[in-house]
Amino acid sequence: MPKSDVTELAASLEEYLGDPHDAAGRMPFAQILDHDVRGEYPYQFVALLRRWGLHLRCLPASDGGLAGNVETGMSLMRLVARRDPSTAVGLALNSLGFMPAWILGTPEQKGALIEDMKRGSSVSWGLSERVHGSDLVANEVLAERTEGGWLLTGEKWPIGNATVADKMVVFARTGKRPGPAAYSLFVLDKWRAEPGTVADLPFEDLYGTRALDLSGVRLDGAFVPDAAMIGREGQGLEIALKTSQTARVVLMHLALSAVDTSLRLALDFAERRVLFGDRISDVPYTRRQLTEAFADLMIADAMVLGAARALQAAPEQISVWSSVVKYQVPTLLQKTMSQLTVVLGARTFLRDHPHYGMHQKMVRDILITDIADGNTVVNLRNLGHQLAGLLDKAAEPGEGVREAAAERAAVLYGLDRELPVYEPVKQELFSRGLDDAVLAAPDGIARLRALADRADGAEGAEGTEAERLRAAADLAEELTGRAGPLRERAAALKAALGKDYAQSPELFELAKEYCLVHAAAACVLTHVHSADAMEAPLPSASLLLLQLERIRRQLFPHEQVTSQAVVDEVMEVLRGLHQDNRLFSYWQFPLAKRLTDESAARR
Numbered sequence: 007m008p009k010s011d012v013t014e015l016a017a018s019l020e021e022y023l024g025d026p027h028d029a030a031g032r033m034p035f036a037q038i039l040d041h042d043v044r045g046e047y048p049y050q051f052v053a054l055l056r057r058w059g060l061h062l063r064c065l066p067a068s069d070g071g072l073a074g075n076v077e078t079g080m081s082l083m084r085l086v087a088r089r090d091p092s093t094a095v096g097l098a099l100n101s102l103g104f105m106p107a108w109i110l111g112t113p114e115q116k117g118a119l120i121e122d123m124k125r126g127s128s129v130s131w132g133l134s135e136r137v138h139g140s141d142l143v144a145n146e147v148l149a150e151r152t153e154g155g156w157l158l159t160g161e162k163w164p165i166g167n168a169t170v171a172d173k174m175v176v177f178a179r180t181g182k183r184p185g186p187a188a189y190s191l192f193v194l195d196k197w198r199a200e201p202g203t204v205a206d207l208p209f210e211d212l213y214g215t216r217a218l219d220l221s222g223v224r225l226d227g228a229f230v231p232d233a234a235m236i237g238r239e240g241q242g243l244e245i246a247l248k249t250s251q252t253a254r255v256v257l258m259h260l261a262l263s264a265v266d267t268s269l270r271l272a273l274d275f276a277e278r279r280v281l282f283g284d285r286i287s288d289v290p291y292t293r294r295q296l297t298e299a300f301a302d303l304m305i306a307d308a309m310v311l312g313a314a315r316a317l318q319a320a321p322e323q324i325s326v327w328s329s330v331v332k333y334q335v336p337t338l339l340q341k342t343m344s345q346l347t348v349v350l351g352a353r354t355f356l357r358d359h360p361h362y363g364m365h366q367k368m369v370r371d372i373l374i375t376d377i378a379d380g381n382t383v384v385n386l387r388n389l390g391h392q393l394a395g396l397l398d399k400a401a402e403p404g405e406g407v408r409e410a411a412a413e414r415a416a417v418l419y420g421l422d423r424e425l426p427v428y429e430p431v432k433q434e435l436f437s438r439g440l441d442d443a444v445l446a447a448p449d450g451i452a453r454l455r456a457l458a459d460r461a462d463g464a465e466g467a468e469g470t471e472a473e474r475l476r477a478a479a480d481l482a483e484e485l486t487g488r489a490g491p492l493r494e495r496a497a498a499l500k501a502a503l504g505k506d507y508a509q510s511p512e513l514f515e516l517a518k519e520y521c522l523v524h525a526a527a528a529c530v531l532t533h534v535h536s537a538d539a540m541e542a543p544l545p546s547a548s549l550l551l552l553q554l555e556r557i558r559r560q561l562f563p564h565e566q567v568t569s570q571a572v573v574d575e576v577m578e579v580l581r582g583l584h585q586d587n588r589l590f591s592y593w594q595f596p597l598a599k600r601l602t603d604e605s606a607a608r609r
């Protein structure tokens with residue numbers, strides 16, 4: 007779908023939902039906070055979004071939904087999550103529950119699930135078990151053969167929407183002994199189960215996304231017919247892992263939205279608050295804090311842009327892309343939230359403040375992006391397993407590999423470039439050393455230098471667009487160039503530790519550093535491949551420079567690269583988007599018109 011069409015859809019959803027600060031709107035912050043305090047499931051918000059058809063934007067058009075590109079549904083979810091992550095998760099869990107069928111379900115299974123959802127039914131994803139957490143091949147829920155189907159026994163917990171959903175896709179052991187081929191997936195219809203075979207577990211009282219139904223089910227010989235099995239017997243783990251890959255990318259919309267809302271609130275505050283005679287947004291230190299938060303958000307935005315598009319344009323590499331974003335985005339943006347807390351100061355503590363009360367909720371809600379669908383540790387481990395291959399390929403890619411990666415990168419990071427149809431069955435569990443972002447980085451940097459040559463500003467002149475682009479290219483070269491030494495360190499570690507290498511904490515640290523190389527490449531590639539699709543005040547060479555500085559600061563926390571002039575230029579970009587009421591993103595969606603009396607923001 008072209009960017010203009012996605013923007014039009016986004017604008018219509020924003021208009022439907024209204025200004026979140028307006029108590030008379032359809033999804034106001036005041037009501038959302040009330041649900042949050044009481045931990046009450048947001049039925050009415052979920053219902054009004056279903057009436058708008060949002061859930062259908064996340065289900066395949068070929069089987070009765072309206073989805074084409076994954077990023078369209080994700081972009082729309084961002085607009086819900088910027089108001090309420092609990093509602094967004096409540097809705098998104100339906101598409102997660104549908105994913106196994108999308109991957110390997112029959113047309114009948116897909117069609118039936120979508121028809122159900124059109125009539126208001128919902129489906130949850132029953133993978134986790136209390137005792138086994140991330141250790142999926144130890145899971146115990148058992149499926150035993152019976153005439154015409156299977157009997158499911160055991161407990162699934164903690165599961166989002168487990169109680170409110172009518173169906174659950176259950177990951178259960180069909181093999182005699184545990185192991186990768188011992189699991190299968192079944193669609194359990196809770197309303198068709200014999201009395202006494204399905205029991206809902208209590209709603210948990212949550213720290214973040216408090217309005218979400220996080221509960222579980224206890225099964226005691228619950229019958230599912232043969233036709234309820236998704237894929238073949240023994241394919242459950244493979245389908246579950248592919249489902250998690252998509253979930254890891256899609257869930258990132260929530261982290262981006264949490265920071266969008268908190269940054270917007272921090273700006274509302276900083277642009278009004280006068281201390282010692284100055285607006286605090288004009289105080290250099292606070293201005294830097296705000297622009298750095300913006301740069302962090304735009305790093306994450308670039309990374310998620312590439313990863314969401316990789317689901318369609320590079321599904322064979324998605325095991326790497328999904329783990330990179332699942333580690334880096336929540337880790338980075340939770341720190342950003344802390345920085346915004348410092349700007350908002352005492353107002354952070356006021357849960358029912360009429361304007362700023364939402365920030366403390368976003369600080370809590372963003373944590374779900376760290377934990378659900380494979381915590382950051384599991385994702386670093388996945389990267390650790392693949393690291394040597396990724397670094398070997400980056401150093402010695404072989405003939406034509408870089409060129410092919412550069413060609414794909416133009417699609418991966420080109421907002422306006424058409425994507426192939428989403429076919430999740432093509433996702434692979436190992437990427438065989440390929441990561442197009444890292445492989446295409448030299449091409450992206452060369453394009454950046456070419457942009458600098460075409461921009462105004464003689465060689466060596468200070469403060470020009472050309473100078474900013476050249477500085478960004480130099481910095482990007484330094485950051486992405488770390489892949490070489492990283493390879494040597496990984497090889498030395500392997501030689502030193504032998505069989506202990508795979509479990510060593512040092513390998514996790516190397517995997518973290520690899521994520522920074524990928525992040526730097528994502529920022530450069532988004533700038534060069536999406537520049538023409540952006541509207542003023544983007545693209546900004548100063549923003550790119552600050553993004554790269556923020557990545558470098560993860561390695562050298564106290565070394566600043568940018569001048570005050572760069573920060574001032576980024577502040578103009580941020581102010582432009584804020585005053586124009588647009589999403590802080592490369593997508594720049596127009597947000598609902600602000601209708602509220604601004605006096606609440608002055609308190």
Ligand SMILES: Cc1cc2nc3c(=O)[nH]c(=O)nc-3n(C[C@H](O)[C@H](O)[C@H](O)COP(=O)(O)OP(=O)(O)OC[C@H]3O[C@@H](n4cnc5c(N)ncnc54)[C@H](O)[C@@H]3O)c2cc1C
Pocket residue numbers: 099130131132133134138139140141163164165166167215220374377378379380381383384387
């Ligand atoms: C709000 C919310 C919604 C959820 N929704 C669903 C849902 O809809 N469906 C569903 O099936 N599940 C759901 N879950 C469960 C969630 O996905 C799992 O709990 C999670 O993936 C497993 O992590 P855990 O926190 O239980 O940690 P564990 O797996 O118990 O791990 C604990 C700690 O051990 C360490 N560790 C774990 N693995 C490794 C490793 N390989 N190497 C080194 N160290 C390791 C880490 O420090 C980790 O934090 C939800 C959870 C929450 C909080």
